[in-house]
Amino acid sequence: MEPFAIIAVSLLLGALIYFISAAVTGSRKSLPQEGSIVEEDSKVSNGVSDKNTASKKQKLQRLRKEKLQQHVFSHPLLATSLKDCIPLAFITWLANEETIRVFKMIKKDDGTFTFTAAPEDFPKKHKAPIVNIGIAETGKFIMSASNDTTILIWDLKGEVLATINTNQMNNAYATVSPCGRFVASCGFTPDVKVWEVCFTKSGSFREVMRAFDLKGHSAGIYSFAFSNDSTRMATISKDGTWKLWDTDVQYKQQQDPYLLYTMKYEVSDPCRIALSPDARVVAISSGFNITVHNAKMGKQEEEILNVHGEEITGLAFDVNSRFLVSCGDRAIRVFHNVVGYRAVIEEMEVRLKKATNEAMRERVQQQISDAQKALEAVCIRKE
Ligand SMILES: *[C@@H]1O[C@H](CO)[C@@H](O)[C@H](O)[C@H]1NC(C)=O
Numbered sequence: 548m549e550p551f552a553i554i555a556v557s558l559l560l561g562a563l564i565y566f567i568s569a570a571v572t573g574s575r576k577s578l579p580q581e582g583s584i585v586e587e588d589s590k591v592s593n594g595v596s597d598k599n600t601a602s603k604k605q606k607l608q609r610l611r612k613e614k615l616q617q618h619v620f621s622h623p624l625l626a627t628s629l630k631d632c633i634p635l636a637f638i639t640w641l642a643n644e645e646t647i648r649v650f651k652m653i654k655k656d657d658g659t660f661t662f663t664a665a666p667e668d669f670p671k672k673h674k675a676p677i678v679n680i681g682i683a684e685t686g687k688f689i690m691s692a693s694n695d696t697t698i699l700i701w702d703l704k705g706e707v708l709a710t711i712n713t714n715q716m717n718n719a720y721a722t723v724s725p726c727g728r729f730v731a732s733c734g735f736t737p738d739v740k741v742w743e744v745c746f747t748k749s750g751s752f753r754e755v756m757r758a759f760d761l762k763g764h765s766a767g768i769y770s771f772a773f774s775n776d777s778t779r780m781a782t783i784s785k786d787g788t789w790k791l792w793d794t795d796v797q798y799k800q801q802q803d804p805y806l807l808y809t810m811k812y813e814v815s816d817p818c819r820i821a822l823s824p825d826a827r828v829v830a831i832s833s834g835f836n837i838t839v840h841n842a843k844m845g846k847q848e849e850e851i852l853n854v855h856g857e858e859i860t861g862l863a864f865d866v867n868s869r870f871l872v873s874c875g876d877r878a879i880r881v882f883h884n885v886v887g888y889r890a891v892i893e894e895m896e897v898r899l900k901k902a903t904n905e906a907m908r909e910r911v912q913q914q915i916s917d918a919q920k921a922l923e924a925v926c927i928r929k930e
């Protein structure tokens with residue numbers, strides 16, 4: 548897949564995790580449940596006049612589409628496959644090779660959306676292809692990482708606020724933490740490096756500060772993920788393991804992240820790891836397959852094979868930890884996070900025994916019954 552398509556789809560995924568409930572309910576009526584293909588980048592690329600590669604790209608897309616239409620996928624945990632344009636509504640940024648282009652999203656009277664490219668691209672600053680871009684949930688900055696050792700921090704108008712040299716030989720993956728406080732990257736070296744992007748109280752950019760490293764793998768790291776408040780991180784490496792970390796540390800007081808455990812797991816690239824926002828579930832994709840693990844001890848509970856017609860390029864949970872979303876071959880698949888529901892029930896049953904007052908008992912009981920209902924709904928559909 549060319550970088551453009553990967554970025555378009557992963558951005559779509561990034562946006563989708565915030566709006567997944569609407570996307571799932573909104574699309575159920577009109578969509579086939581199996582073998583769907585997301586059509587987004589053919590639409591989006593209308594706005595992108597990459598002249599010399601356009602016809603080549605079209606041809607590639609057509610070939611790929613023909614190939615992909617043969618990929619039929621169904622699974623009991625599948626909530627939906629998306630080719631609807633609802634999630635498109637949320638793509639506002641696209642990276643095209645070495646430049647970043649801004650798209651404004653305009654809602655038309657009939658409820659559909661059109662995209663208009665901003666008059667100017669961000670100035671071209673990267674000297675190598677962009678591998679990831681991210682937007683801080685706080686709206687304060689944008690990150691872009693290229694496959695050399697550069698990460699740029701931009702304001703929303705396209706001014707570079709800071710340039711980070713990751714010193715990792717090359718950047719394999721970089722992201723903004725869901726809380727919008729950190730930027731992190733991994734590459735050829737066996738560590739994840741984490742920086743804090745600091746702003747003054749009045750909101751102006753101050754500095755990028757080295758926060759902490761995750762050190763302990765013995766080979767390069769393919770991918771890593773944060774929980775929603777950045778107190779947990781998961782990493783997966785070429786050394787044949789994945790690890791869960793407690794990153795709830797005062798790094799300014801020289802506290803280091805704490806390794807919770809290491810699990811054996813042989814994978815090859817491309818490989819992605821995702822951590823649910825509530826840190827209860829870890830999902831790993833490798834090639835066409837996904838496994839889902841209870842994060843308490845790392846035990847594998849689900850395996851989903853041949854999810855996409857091409858290798859999986861993106862994996863994430865929605866903000867409420869209810870769905871796991873994967874993308875590859877320009878399709879997006881949404882799975883019920885049953886491992887998460889089971890983990891909630893397990894955890895709340897322990898808490899129920901320890902509850903000291905009626906109000907607390909009621910609250911915990913409510914969480915158990917919500918999770919049970921969600922789980923039953925999936926199981927009924929399964930039959
Ligand atoms: C960076 O991307 C270019 C273009 O796709 C590729 O030729 C090069 O091998 C990549 N470099 C690394 C270090 O992955």
Ligand SMILES: *[C@@H]1O[C@H](CO)[C@@H](O)[C@H](O)[C@H]1NC(C)=O
Nearest residue numbers: 726775776824825866867868
């Ligand atoms: C993180 O997720 C948990 C569990 O869903 C939620 O209670 C908490 O408010 C979230 N925190 C943030 C910072 O979003």
Ligand SMILES: *[C@@H]1O[C@H](CO)[C@@H](O)[C@H](O)[C@H]1NC(C)=O
Nearest residue numbers: 814815833834835836852853
């Ligand atoms: C995915 O699972 C299938 C079936 O178990 C297996 O044959 C294949 O090698 C797996 N692919 C990857 C990349 O793990």
